[in-house]
Amino acid sequence: ASTQSDRSGDSARFIADHVIGLPRSGIRDFFAIVAQMPQAISLGIGEPDFVTPWHIREAAIYALERGKTSYTDNMGLIGLRREISSYVERDFHVSYSPEKEVLVAVGVSEALDLALRAIVNPGDKVLFHQPCYVSYSPSIKLTHGVAVPIPTSDEDAFALNPQKLRECWEPGCKVLVLNFPTNPTGGTVDRKTLEEIAAFAKEKDLLVLSDEIYAELTFEGEHVSIASLPGMRERTIFLHGFSKAYAMTGFRIGYACGPAPLIEAMMKVHQYSMLCAPILSQEAATEALRNGQSAMEKMRDQYRDRRDFLVARFNEAGLKCHLPRGTFYTFADIRATGLDEMTFAKKLLSEEEVAVVPGTAFGESGKGFIRASFSTSFNRLREAADRIGRFAERHTS
Numbered sequence: 407a408s409t410q411s412d413r414s415g416d417s418a419r420f421i422a423d424h425v426i427g428l429p430r431s432g433i434r435d436f437f438a439i440v441a442q443m444p445q446a447i448s449l450g451i452g453e454p455d456f457v458t459p460w461h462i463r464e465a466a467i468y469a470l471e472r473g474k475t476s477y478t479d480n481m482g483l484i485g486l487r488r489e490i491s492s493y494v495e496r497d498f499h500v501s502y503s504p505e506k507e508v509l510v511a512v513g514v515s516e517a518l519d520l521a522l523r524a525i526v527n528p529g530d531k532v533l534f535h536q537p538c539y540v541s542y543s544p545s546i547k548l549t550h551g552v553a554v555p556i557p558t559s560d561e562d563a564f565a566l567n568p569q570k571l572r573e574c575w576e577p578g579c580k581v582l583v584l585n586f587p588t589n590p591t592g593g594t595v596d597r598k599t600l601e602e603i604a605a606f607a608k609e610k611d612l613l614v615l616s617d618e619i620y621a622e623l624t625f626e627g628e629h630v631s632i633a634s635l636p637g638m639r640e641r642t643i644f645l646h647g648f649s650k651a652y653a654m655t656g657f658r659i660g661y662a663c664g665p666a667p668l669i670e671a672m673m674k675v676h677q678y679s680m681l682c683a684p685i686l687s688q689e690a691a692t693e694a695l696r697n698g699q700s701a702m703e704k705m706r707d708q709y710r711d712r713r714d715f716l717v718a719r720f721n722e723a724g725l726k727c728h729l730p731r732g733t734f735y736t737f738a739d740i741r742a743t744g745l746d747e748m749t750f751a752k753k754l755l756s757e758e759e760v761a762v763v764p765g766t767a768f769g770e771s772g773k774g775f776i777r778a779s780f781s782t783s784f785n786r787l788r789e790a791a792d793r794i795g796r797f798a799e800r801h802t803s
């Protein structure tokens with residue numbers, strides 16, 4: 407007879423099919439190896455190397471001292487929602503009611519998940535441009551949607567080409583996920599291209615989920631939100647957060663702004679799952695919006711200098727690299743070495759102890775590329791660039 411412990415051995419049989427079907431993140435496996443190598447220089451990370459500015463941390467400490475340890479309104483603290491509403495109106499030129507059209511979530515990650523869960527019926531198709539943030543495709547699949555990637559390419563500097571969008575569209579597409587500036591390529595689109603994308607969204611009646619988490623880390627040119635274009639507000643959910651620009655990844659605060667019925671639908675899911683975002687983090691985020699602008703701009707200026715340095719060094723090494731117009735990532739073409747991206751990343755790690763991410767971790771169209779992040783101090787970046795230069799020379803015939 408089988409005993410309790412016999413049966414616990416095959417507990418994997420309880421796991422749902424849609425989870426078994428999810429790929430393991432290639433980045434996780436790779437960085438498990440990097441974690442064992444403390445001497446390695448990692449250009450793999452997708453988060454700021456800066457510590458959250460002190461006055462923002464202090465706001466969390468002060469809130470704790472005042473005994474702010476409760477749940478908040480499901481939508482988030484009204485003071486924070488008011489700050490978000492003013493900020494989005496001032497910098498993104500779209501107006502949202504803090505009472506009904508702003509929802510505070512546990513990072514853009516939760517906001518994106520809520521939007522998909524509130525919008526996608528089983529079998530609905532969701533378009534998104536690729537290479538892209540690793541979570542998009544799994545998040546779509548977890549909501550039983552069908553992921554429809556739109557490849558972007560080197561020739562377009564990894565900006566979404568509206569013609570490609572048209573070619574990839576198929577009947578049953580309901581949602582278009584956009585991310586400008588883009589993780590992992592640093593690509594973005596100009597106003598004219600965004601207008602063409604918006605016209606297509608209207609033509610095909612698509613809802614747009616616009617993940618603008620890197621908006622403040624735009625180095626040149628204006629950042630335009632698709633939500634601000636004529637007729638787009640009513641079919642766009644604007645997603646933004648504090649992780650990147652304010653170096654607040656661990657606080658886990660993001661938000662969604664959109665037409666009241668859509669935010670209400672997201673709120674329904676949120677109130678039965680997360681309830682609310684942590685109160686201390688919401689207090690810190692409020693401070694970030696009230697007084698964090700200059701600290702944020704200083705970090706951005708440092709990213710810009712590091713970007714210029716790293717891009718120049720990649721190009722000198724024969725690894726062609728577009729100038730990313732935003733984010734803290736470079737996406738370098740490694741085809742000159744004759745190595746595929748996974749072999750390149752593994753060999754670079756074992757021979758020179760520098761970690762980068764293979765481009766295919768972000769989708770098939772990342773083939774032949776690697777992502778290197780410049781959220782690392784200048785000293786370490788300089789050392790990494792020397793090592794990459796040596797490596798490229800050795801492997802380029």
Ligand code: PLP
Pocket residue numbers: 452512513514515516539585589617619647648649655658659660
């Ligand atoms: N969206 C993009 C494009 C990202 O690159 C990331 C993190 O790397 C996120 C969302 C997740 O952000 P958050 O920390 O707010 O959940």
